Amino acid sequence: MSGRKSLATLSVRGGEDRVKPDNAVAQPIVCTATYSFTSRREIADHFEGRIEREEYGRYGNPTVRAAEKRIAALDGAEDAVLFGSGMAAVSTALLALLKSGQHVILTSDCYRRTRQLVGSFLSRYGIESTLVPPGDLAALEAAIRPGATRLVVTESPTNPYLRVADLPAYAAVVRKHRGLKLLVDSTFATPINQRPLELGADLVLHSATKYLGGHNDLLAGSLSGRADLIAGLRDLRGVLGTLLDPHSAYLLQRGLKTLDLRVGKQNASGLRIARWLEARPEVVRVFHPGLESHPDHVTAKAQMSGFGGVVSFIVEGGLEGAAAFVDAVRIPLIAPSLGGVESLIEQPALMSFYELTSEERRAIGIEEGLVRLSLGIEDADELIADLAQAFERSRVPAVA
Numbered sequence: 410m411s412g413r414k415s416l417a418t419l420s421v422r423g424g425e426d427r428v429k430p431d432n433a434v435a436q437p438i439v440c441t442a443t444y445s446f447t448s449r450r451e452i453a454d455h456f457e458g459r460i461e462r463e464e465y466g467r468y469g470n471p472t473v474r475a476a477e478k479r480i481a482a483l484d485g486a487e488d489a490v491l492f493g494s495g496m497a498a499v500s501t502a503l504l505a506l507l508k509s510g511q512h513v514i515l516t517s518d519c520y521r522r523t524r525q526l527v528g529s530f531l532s533r534y535g536i537e538s539t540l541v542p543p544g545d546l547a548a549l550e551a552a553i554r555p556g557a558t559r560l561v562v563t564e565s566p567t568n569p570y571l572r573v574a575d576l577p578a579y580a581a582v583v584r585k586h587r588g589l590k591l592l593v594d595s596t597f598a599t600p601i602n603q604r605p606l607e608l609g610a611d612l613v614l615h616s617a618t619k620y621l622g623g624h625n626d627l628l629a630g631s632l633s634g635r636a637d638l639i640a641g642l643r644d645l646r647g648v649l650g651t652l653l654d655p656h657s658a659y660l661l662q663r664g665l666k667t668l669d670l671r672v673g674k675q676n677a678s679g680l681r682i683a684r685w686l687e688a689r690p691e692v693v694r695v696f697h698p699g700l701e702s703h704p705d706h707v708t709a710k711a712q713m714s715g716f717g718g719v720v721s722f723i724v725e726g727g728l729e730g731a732a733a734f735v736d737a738v739r740i741p742l743i744a745p746s747l748g749g750v751e752s753l754i755e756q757p758a759l760m761s762f763y764e765l766t767s768e769e770r771r772a773i774g775i776e777e778g779l780v781r782l783s784l785g786i787e788d789a790d791e792l793i794a795d796l797a798q799a800f801e802r803s804r805v806p807a808v809a
């Protein structure tokens with residue numbers, strides 16, 4: 410398609426040719442491990458880049474390629490590449506962009522497994538790292554080691570407090586240093602709410618398991634950016650084998666068709682339910698970037714076109730109070746993950762951070778009574794009524 414289209418149109422048709430194989434309207438699932446050639450001539454044309462075609466399943470698949478082009482269109486990127494999970498995308502990117510003797514900076518609240526990969530694994534290969542507090546640009550500048558630091562990894566909004574990084578400010582710091590790149594994990598925002606490449610990032614990462622797939626039925630991860638950077642990542646995917654299978658790619662591109670619709674509804678429910686929670690006596694504090702009370706609300710308003718469907722809040726009564734409330738909720742399912750059509754609820758102290766002690770959780774800022782609610786696309790009035798009945802049923806009797 411020519412010309413810059415709206416995100417609603419790009420969700421359905423972005424990156425797509427008018428005619429698909431067999432004149433199909435839906436994307437065919439090309440279920441093959443390898444691809445045949447008709448002649449030595451065709452093999453030469455392929456390897457010398459005169460024709461665009463597939464060769465072997467680990468290097469590419471047409472169903473996966475169609476989903477990649479859709480994501481590139483949504484992110485406003487020259488190209489995108491898909492992986493078998495968000496962490497496969499993170500791992501491949503870090504291994505592609507860093508080598509022994511180099512240094513990477515992460516914001517301290519970025520995805521836990523990303524921090525683990527860097528701190529416990531890449532460190533074994535001579536890649537050093539520094540964690541800087543989110544939003545602290547002076548700490549970011551101070552952590553940069555000229556010549557050695559090659560990558561800054563940040564995330565926005567973050568889990569579970571929905572901190573928002575001022576991406577243009579991060580990009581301005583990164584651009585002052587030759588060879589330094591900015592990778593933004595934009596999973597919580599989706600291209601509907603935030604386009605980091607337009608704000609100065611070099612690469613944008615999504616765990617497509619979350620909003621992009623949107624139905625809690627697949628795992629996938631994507632990276633979007635300049636064509637030459639993406640080509641390097643695709644090459645390494647072919648070496649590491651961190652690829653996405655065509656069935657999941659089909660589900661992903663099908664999910665993407667409703668991305669704009671779903672995220673629009675999730676944005677509306679998120680803000681409405683965040684405001685409703687703020688007025689509840691059982692709630693100590695609510696975190697949602699759309700709330701005026703959120704520490705990053707001004708930044709969020711400047712760089713996001715919607716604030717997302719994840720709301721975190723602290724319930725009275727600590728670990729027990731929050732657990733009783735979560736158990737009493739009926740519509741949201743108790744589960745990790747976020748961004749799908751089903752509302753999901755979890756208590757980070759009892760799920761993502763289960764193995765830590767209370768002291769360790771406190772040290773990294775995970776409140777015992779914290780609840781994370783990822784809104785799906787159910788009716789917002791019914792979700793509110795459900796949360797209200799859960800507060801009533803789980804209320805600790807007041808001490809006389």
Ligand SMILES: *Cc1c(COP(=O)(O)O)cnc(C)c1O
Binds near residue numbers: 497520616618629630
């Ligand atoms: C879930 C998640 C990931 C990891 O993605 P997987 O698809 O689970 O591997 C990375 N970053 C963020 C922000 C996530 O929420």
